[in-house]
Amino acid sequence: MPRFDPRLLTAVCLLMVGLVQAQGPASTVPVQSKRVEVAAELDRLSRELNFEVRGIEQTKGATARADGESIVERLHLLLEDFDHVIVQAPGASGVERVIILGEKAASVPPPVVGEGVGSSAGADAVVLATQRRGSSHLVTLGVEGVSGGEIIQESMLIDTGADRVVLPVSLISSLGFALDALQQQQVQTANGAVDARVGRVPAIWVGPRRIENVEVAFIDDQRLGTTPLAGMSLLGRFRMTIDDEKNQLTLVPK
Template identity: 35%
Template sequence: MDNRGGYLGLFISFIVISQLILGYLNRAYGAVNNFDETLQDELKAIATKHDILIKGLDKTREISARPLIQGSLQEQLQGLLINFNYVFIHAADSGIKEVLILSQKKAAPEIPDQIILNTTRKGNHHLVQVAVQGPNYASVGVSLLVDTGASLVVLPASIIPRLGFSSGQLENQKIQTANGLLDASIGQLNSLKIGAAIIYGVNAAFIADNLLGANGLLGMNVLGRYLVTINDQQNLITLSRQR
């Protein structure tokens, strides 16, 4: 009888301790990852904690919460937004002050191994012809300067109506250019066609025509997908797919 009472006491103690441990683990894990939440809830909590502005949160409303990785604010945001196209805007002290969530990423399309394009010379620069599509799927042909110093494709603001962008589909911000800081509207093209390649979901900056000049820029968010070889003698540019 006494032994059974002792065993019962030990069993009850084991149950109580187990429940306490499970409760602690659930609270600790839930503080980092609450999978009943949405990605929008996670991002709102981070924005409040770090006093930053996150635009485009509505695009994350239906997405399940993701595990929050350990690391810096930038690393945490990069982990949460791994399936989105976004832009970080930094303050003067290099910290993140604003995040622009542009859209969800689309599956990467097949890209030809090599594209050879004829170019038109403009001084020391090369111009190529591309076709861009906006939200209305209308195709607009533009001449772009090949510019490995530009992070984004840059287009004249005058073609925004032809591409079908609404004001809600563009984010206004200042971008650094060779001519200093300029006002730009950032949006996502439905596609950009260069040679035989069609690249979907390309982000572009729209700048006032009088500030941009006659031509837009083909930036590294397209060129960076390739090894770029320029033949000045034959006015050719070869884009070789990187492995």
């Protein structure tokens, strides 16, 4: 039997210690998400994946994380500091259009300016203050649930290209709807047709006025972005005027 040489064991131990020292201690610093310039990354992605971006100038100077397994996740992270809408092609995973409404701010519901007070439109007019997001206007409205109890206040983009009031799917249960009570169909917005679940709410409150039996469409939260739409199932009941200088919406019943 060959004789064991203790010098060999010493050499092996020294070699292992040297390898551990060379590798250093295990890192405990978490990997940080890469941050990029939002405008430059949006421009690169839009050219590479062939989609349109509106309002990109509002992201000038901003930086954000460049993560996400899908293009939609990546865009939401890039625009996490901005109110935005991502429009996807029906039945596809690609993106058709990204609309940037403006930088997010603390949400303070605009007050009702008045109902027929000082308005040349007449005593029936409702005048609401609006919030600006770039060239767009948002107005806060109350959506009444099907049980007739809770009224959910939502800041909505005024969108005359939408044929219905459009709300996120996440509000379905809060408003008391059962999924089987809603019809699946495509609805039209200013940014194209999208798949939705359609139903009617008992009322939408426009300032102090209760507008009954309004058709609404629920679409996927990610596709809608962060902003519901005040569409023509509500706005079509009024003659509507937007004052850009005063940031006011005047609605006169037809």
